[in-house]
Amino acid sequence: MALHEAGCDLGVTHTVLDDPPAHLMFLSGEAAFFHGGTERLDAAFAHVDAGRDLIVDVADLEYCDAPFLNALLGARTGHRLVIVGPLCASLERRLDVTGTRGFFDIQPTIVAALARLG
Incomplete structure (x- = not known):
């Protein structure tokens, strides 16, 4: 399912x-609060079935803000969460500045993420 809205620069596709048993989510563009990206991300995370692992591919994400990181942190509740990179510079910086990099399992490919969950 793809979620795209006018005026929002975050693309969310998931399967x-x-x-x-996992939910695979692809993010692209800019995840910024002022563009409605955080609300869209929260809505997408709400569609993840309880008991399913969550893989979030951020390879096509160009920018993210602090509320995006908060949404990712919240998505860990009730799910094993694996992030697939490479990570954009703003996400790298936020993970380092906040000291939250270790809270996430970050893998270079979807195949590697699936192997971690399998």
């Missing part, structure tokens, strides 16, 4: 996998 459900059966083996392993």
Whole structure:
């Protein structure tokens, strides 16, 4: 399912996998509070079934702000969360400045993320 709205610069596409049981989400563009990106991300995370792992591919994400990082931190509740990179410079910086890099399992590819969950 793709979620795109006029005036919002965050693209969210996701699919459900059966083996392993996971929700795979692709983010692209800019995840910024002032563009409505955080609300869209929260809505996408709300569609993740309880008990399913969550893989978030941020390779096409160009920018993110602090509320985006908060949304990612919140998404860890009730799910194993794996982030697939490479990470954009703003996400790298936010993870380092806040000391939250260690809170996430960051993998270079979707195949590596699936292996971590399998």
